[in-house]
Amino acid sequence: MTKHNKVLFLNDLISKVGSLRKEGKIVVQSHGIFDLIHPGIIKHLNEAKEQGDILIVTVIKDKDVRRGPGRPIFPENFRVENVSSLEQVDYVCLVDDEIPFSCVKSIKPDVFAKGQAYKERDIKIHDKIFEEEKEFYFGKSKIYETGGFSFSSSQIINNFLDIYPNETKNFLKKFSDKYGFDEIVEKLNSLKKLKVIIIGDGIIDEYHYCEPMGKSAKSPIIVNKYLNHEVFAGGAFIIANHIAGLCDKVQLVSLLGKEESREDFIVNNLKPNIGTKFFYRDDGPTVCKKRYINLNQKVFEINYLNNVYINGSCELDVINYLKSTISEYDLVLISDFGHGFITNNIINAIKDFSKIFAVNTQTNAANAGFNMITKYNNPNFVCLDEIEVRLGTQDRFGDIEDIAKKLSNMLNADGLIVTLGKKGSIGVNSANEINRTPVFSTKVIDTVGAGDAFFAFAAPCFAHGMPLNLVSFIGNAAGALAVQIVGNKKPVEKYELLEFINAMLKHSP
Ligand SMILES: Nc1ncnc2c1ncn2[C@@H]1O[C@H](COP(=O)(O)OP(=O)(O)O)[C@@H](O)[C@H]1O
Ligand SMILES: [Mg+2]
Structure with missing residues (x-):
């Protein structure tokens, strides 16, 4: 087989594996970064190959490599070429690793060969994945642990290569x-x-991607063509999502607009272990920041918001809620973007009733250094x-x-x-x-x-x-x-x- 046709796109690999399995071949998958080809990797691949007839290797894309500064050393195209040059490897594919091992689920190999690198880490990092949530990540694929020869690429790289400033x-x-x-x-x-309550301004972040077409016939501006857009839950919403991966019990307290509240979108974008308490202002929308991106460059941003403080009755509702709940939490986290939610009276209530409070006050275009x-x-x-x-x-x-x-x-x-x-x-x-x-x-x-x-x-x-x-x-x-x-x-x-x-x-x- 030539080196060239060993490298497949994910969809092609999925159908290839499907037809190989129909022919009765046993397909083994190995998954990793393969930044360095060293004796540990070769041993692992040899042993993996022995578990079946066909060895496929999925190589993690550069964007999903999380190994610290300077990594990966070699960009993805070189890492794929290295792996595909190895005799024991039959097919190679470059994959995302955003949810680890999701490619195993879609490829459905007979065997997943788990190397030493995973073995030493999985107890600490991937324990749930390999034990409690095996079925979710690996489907019906059998997990086989390749043995003995412990070498970690990161250890070799950190000790012998000069990659850090x-x-x-x-x-x-x-x-x-x-x-x-x-x-x-x-x-x-x-x-x-740790029980955490987050109080802060939630923000909807929109990114509108467009392409310049040419100068307007009527005015001295460049007219753009809309390509697509993405919407994210930012501000206090993303902070709650970050923390919900660390702490089991998270409560989010935020302000939405009565009109354009986008509450369904927000709730759908929060992790399931986040409880919410929303207050509503009737004089403005949920804060939304829309950016226009032209050839990877932000060219224009427009904010939909009312910056003035919430009215007295809304403020009182917030204070009463905080007074009755805040003492249940070990940490009160304030994410203050200065968009009108967190008034001085609310700050005083937080100070009076919280055990520990942590705060971040953002300076941004809308608050112009007043926050x-x-x-x-x-x-x-x-x-x-x-x-x-x-x-x-x-x-x-x-x-x-x-x-x-x-x-x-x-x-x-x-x-x-x-x-x-x-x-x-x-x-x-x-x-x-x-x-x-x-x-x-x-x-x-x-x-x-x-x-x-x-x-x-x-x-x-x-x-x-x-x-x-x-x-x-x-x-x-x-x-x-x-x-x-x-x-x-x-x-x-x-x-x-x-x-x-x-x-x-x-x-x-
Ligand atoms: N250009 C950058 N290169 C590498 N790391 C960065 C860069 N910008 C931010 N970071 C990381 O994110 C952290 C917070 O970023 P910073 O820009 O200081 O805060 P903010 O987003 O609030 O302005 C930094 O301490 C650093 O760890
Ligand atoms: Mg900041």
Whole structure:
């Protein structure tokens, strides 16, 4: 067989496997990144092949590789070519890995060959998948564990190849001396029991993709042709979705418009373990932000919203609700976009009745710097980006570490993290000590929602008593995963975070 026709599209592979099985052939599937072809991989593939007649290999696309900075080393076309050049491999296909192993379900091989890389990780990361939810992910395919020869690509890469920038390398070395992967998994798993209530502005994010056609005959503008559009539940909605992957009980309190409420869409886009309490304003719609994208470039944005504070009777309803429920929760998380929901009286009620509260005040075009963190006194945890911190202290050019300390003192916060976009983040703890975390991703698709993902993962970690350097590490890993997602298309999932952290912390035993 020539190398060329080994590589198939998913649909072709599905029908190929179907007809091979009809002929009575036993089809075995192996699934992974295959960033390095090393002895462990070869042993795994040989043993997999021995379990049947035909070996197919599904290779994870670049966009779904979650192994930390600089990964994959080789782009997908090279990884596919490497695998297809191996004698024991019969067919190769490039696949999405958004829901892990969903391709196994659609390909329906007789056997799924699970390699050492999964074996050592699945207890921590994929336990539910391989045990409790086997049927859902693998259908009727038998799982076969290939043996003995333990080599991890990530371990080889981290130890022998120079893939990290110096700052990241030094950081990871020090960090992995302090924290092991198992300890982090345990801590993240213990967040399941944390009861979280999220109070904030929900936003519908729309992306309208269009193509320039030409100049209008009547005015000096370029006229575009509509191609398609996507709608996502953003703001407090996506924050609730991020947290619902970590914590079992999540309550969302938000404001919708009586007209254009889009409540069905919102509810359909929330994870099933999120309870909701919506309030309605009759003087404006549910906040919607519509962006027009032309050749991958945002060219225009229009916001549908009424920015003024909700009226007194709506405010009172919110306060009464919070007074009666807030004490049931371990963490109150405030996602304040300054779109009229969270009034000063509501802030006071939150402060009076919450055990721990964490807050993020967003600066955006609609609030023009009026939505300041200084509205909040004595917060337990604050997470802001650099501009928000500079606005809060009215210091535009000073040293960011000094400014972060100053703001932490001004607010009397127990913990404050400043996210610095591609420069990572800095944290200030209650003893006014600073820790810096470098950025973990060099691959950026869209930074919208990166700060929200950071906050959503960092706040529960902080509330659970993790030290600020660990909180920053987890937040930065969530931020790195979020910049690989278009807008707020989907939340960052816990298994993605764990895969990412596991790969980054792999060093010589
Ligand atoms: N350009 C980027 N490259 C890599 N990581 C980024 C980038 N922008 C954001 N991040 C990650 O997301 C986190 C939050 O992003 P940031 O831009 O600071 O917040 P916000 O979205 O609120 O403005 C950062 O701390 C970092 O981990
Ligand atoms: Mg932000």
